[in-house]
Amino acid sequence: MKVDVLLGLQWGDEGKGKVVDVLTPRYDVVARFQGGPNAGHTLEFDGQKYVLRSIPSGIFQGDKVNIIGNGVVLDPSLFKAEAEALEASGHPLKERLHISKKAHLILPTHRILDAAYEAAKGDAKVGTTGKGIGPTYTDKVSRNGLRVGDILHNFDKKYAAAKARHEKTLKDLHFEYDITELERQWMEAIEYLKEFNLVDSEHEINNLLRDNKSVLCEGAQGTMLDVDFGSYPFVTSSNTVCAGACTGLGIGPNKIGEVYGIMKAYCTRVGSGPFPTELFDETGKKMRDLGHEYGAVTGRERRCGWIDLVALKYSIMVNGVTQLIMMKSDVLDTFPIIKACVAYKVDGEEIDYFPFDINDGVEPIYTELPGWNCDMTKMTSEDEFPEEFNAYVSFLEEQLETPIKIISVGPDRDQTIERYKED
Numbered sequence: 001m002k003v004d005v006l007l008g009l010q011w012g013d014e015g016k017g018k019v020v021d022v023l024t025p026r027y028d029v030v031a032r033f034q035g036g037p038n039a040g041h042t043l044e045f046d047g048q049k050y051v052l053r054s055i056p057s058g059i060f061q062g063d064k065v066n067i068i069g070n071g072v073v074l075d076p077s078l079f080k081a082e083a084e085a086l087e088a089s090g091h092p093l094k095e096r097l098h099i100s101k102k103a104h105l106i107l108p109t110h111r112i113l114d115a116a117y118e119a120a121k122g123d124a125k126v127g128t129t130g131k132g133i134g135p136t137y138t139d140k141v142s143r144n145g146l147r148v149g150d151i152l153h154n155f156d157k158k159y160a161a162a163k164a165r166h167e168k169t170l171k172d173l174h175f176e177y178d179i180t181e182l183e184r185q186w187m188e189a190i191e192y193l194k195e196f197n198l199v200d201s202e203h204e205i206n207n208l209l210r211d212n213k214s215v216l217c218e219g220a221q222g223t224m225l226d227v228d229f230g231s232y233p234f235v236t237s238s239n240t241v242c243a244g245a246c247t248g249l250g251i252g253p254n255k256i257g258e259v260y261g262i263m264k265a266y267c268t269r270v271g272s273g274p275f276p277t278e279l280f281d282e283t284g285k286k287m288r289d290l291g292h293e294y295g296a297v298t299g300r301e302r303r304c305g306w307i308d309l310v311a312l313k314y315s316i317m318v319n320g321v322t323q324l325i326m327m328k329s330d331v332l333d334t335f336p337i338i339k340a341c342v343a344y345k346v347d348g349e350e351i352d353y354f355p356f357d358i359n360d361g362v363e364p365i366y367t368e369l370p371g372w373n374c375d376m377t378k379m380t381s382e383d384e385f386p387e388e389f390n391a392y393v394s395f396l397e398e399q400l401e402t403p404i405k406i407i408s409v410g411p412d413r414d415q416t417i418e419r420y421k422e423d
């Protein structure tokens with residue numbers, strides 16, 4: 001019996017998909033517990049690249065069961081497109097993918113409401129992915145949502161009532177839209193969804209645990225986007241932190257073992273909101289170019305900057321991270337100097353903790369380390385790491401008081417190096 005949780009510690013896109021795929025052979029089940037198609041999790045192996053939005057990243061490894069948990073919000077249309085593309089590429093899903101009946105449905109009008117609310121916010125917009133995430137979670141919490149299980153009984157009536165409520169709001173907002181085609185595809189996708197195993201996933205997971213099976217929970221987004229602990233209000237609408245795995249799957253907290261925290265060797269953010277270490281110069285542009293920092297879902301440019309240890313310490317604390325995974329180390333291969341933010345200056349005062357609000361005037365204070373100036377992408381063992389890279393890793397481990405157990409040196413499944421193997 002074992003449940004481990006893997007989650008992002010920054011503003012998302014840390015490389016969760018890649019590592020879940022790498023770790024899946026060690027588990028019986030992989031489960032998503034929050035978020036929805038706002039996620040874009042990229043995997044590369046055998047010269048192929050896949051981007052997953054709603055389907056867990058354990059789907060490519062053998063016959064492992066993959067679960068979409070109750071904490072997830074599901075858009076049937078996007079799910080159908082994603083599932084059909086996977087099936088067409090030779091990865092049958094129907095037997096292995098189980099979907100919680102308690103997961104909430106993203107309606108076509110939720111997507112339109114997302115656009116309408118963003119338009120109404122003007123310059124203060126969140127820069128959402130436009131997938132209807134906020135409006136769907138809002139309906140869930142205000143007890144107006146529709147769930148996957150609802151499609152099995154008397155669905156038309158429930159759908160019509162929700163749609164009418166949304167249309168009234170859209171009218172009040174004077175928002176122009178055309179729902180016809182979106183709705184047609186969505187209704188078709190509802191029928192497609194019925195072909196899957198729609199389950200009571202909390203029972204399923206706990207039965208599996210009782211039978212000594214192991215579960216890997218796959219986080220989406222990142223801790224700095226968590227609705228409680230992130231850079232509010234520039235956040236997503238779910239709990240991306242470890243506790244979200246308990247509520248999003250029906251797992252008791254005492255069942256959680258390892259908490260893998262993933263970070264990049266630097267930092268990125270997409271959408272609006274504060275980002276203390278953001279670089280607006282050539283160095284930031286170089287990170288974006290070398291790291292191919294463009295959104296996996298929206299194609300938007302990701303903002304880039306140095307690693308922020310103040311924010312990372314906070315993320316490690318609120319998640320109870322037991323081990324770190326550092327991604328995209330190779331992107332820094334040609335940087336002569338590497339910087340790490342070790343404190344903030346706020347109102348002229350230096351602080352080393354993450355404050356209530358980072359929306360105004362947070363100035364990063366950096367420690368500089370020498371770069372390693374060599375190609376790490378072909379390395380296969382930590383014995384090959386250059387001295388300067390080892391010094392960077394040791395510095396981070398010391399500052400963060402947590403071991404970095406996996407280091408990624410490229411997007412491919414094989415470009416993954418484990419440390420402390422004797423453990």
Ligand code: GDP
Pocket residue numbers: 008012013014015016017018039040041042043044290291292296327328329330331408409410411412
């Ligand atoms: P996720 O949302 O956390 O799964 O991350 P994304 O897939 O949105 O973004 C991570 C991007 O970095 C993807 O394009 C990956 O293929 C790529 N990637 C992952 N690990 C590495 C790495 O170690 N080096 C490089 N260069 N790219 C990586």
Ligand code: IMO
Pocket residue numbers: 008011012013014038039040041126127128129130131132133134219220221222225234235236237270271272
């Ligand atoms: P993965 O799982 C990066 C960001 C959006 C926006 C904010 C709110 O791939 O790491 P939403 O559509 O959720 O209401 O948008 O959150 N955001 C992400 N940024 N990676 C993600 O997912 C994200 N999911 C949402 O850009 O700023």
Ligand code: MG
Pocket residue numbers: 012013014039040041042296
């Ligand atoms: Mg992503």
